[in-house]
Amino acid sequence: QVQLVESGGGLVQPGGSLRLSCAASGGTFSRYAMGWFRQAPGKEREFVATINSNGGRTFYADSVKGRFTISRDNAKNAVYLQMNSLKPEDTAVYYCASKRDIYYSRYYSSYDYWGQGTQVTVSS
Numbered sequence: 001q002v003q004l005v006e007s008g009g010g011l012v013q014p015g016g017s018l019r020l021s022c023a024a025s026g027g028t029f030s031r032y033a034m035g036w037f038r039q040a041p042g043k044e045r046e047f048v049a050t051i052n053s054n055g056g057r058t059f060y061a062d063s064v065k066g067r068f069t070i071s072r073d074n075a076k077n078a079v080y081l082q083m084n085s086l087k088p089e090d091t092a093v094y095y096c097a098s099k100r101d102i103y104y105s106r107y108y109s110s111y112d113y114w115g116q117g118t119q120v121t122v123s124s
Contacts, residue, residue, distance in 0.1 A: 002027040002113040009118030022096030038092035053102035093117040
């Protein structure tokens, strides 16, 4: 069983930056692809970014491409989401997820384990 714990959320002004972290325990982290998703009030959970097991390949939603960067440190069992140039529409609960194979995916149903989420609010 894999446990995922997100941190780093908070309140930030438009144009600001935040770095989310996701700490994993259990399982073999270096064998799992990882993803970030988000859910705004009244909306469905949506894909943000994903990374393969060795960190060599990434993929982003069009809405965050060029502003967000996903990365991982397999020695620390952690995945990160660097968010720059934040906009009010980025406001959401952000979730970390892992899947039990090496291939990244943008599809919610591909993921096996989920964290509890961390709130990101972008507002002046």
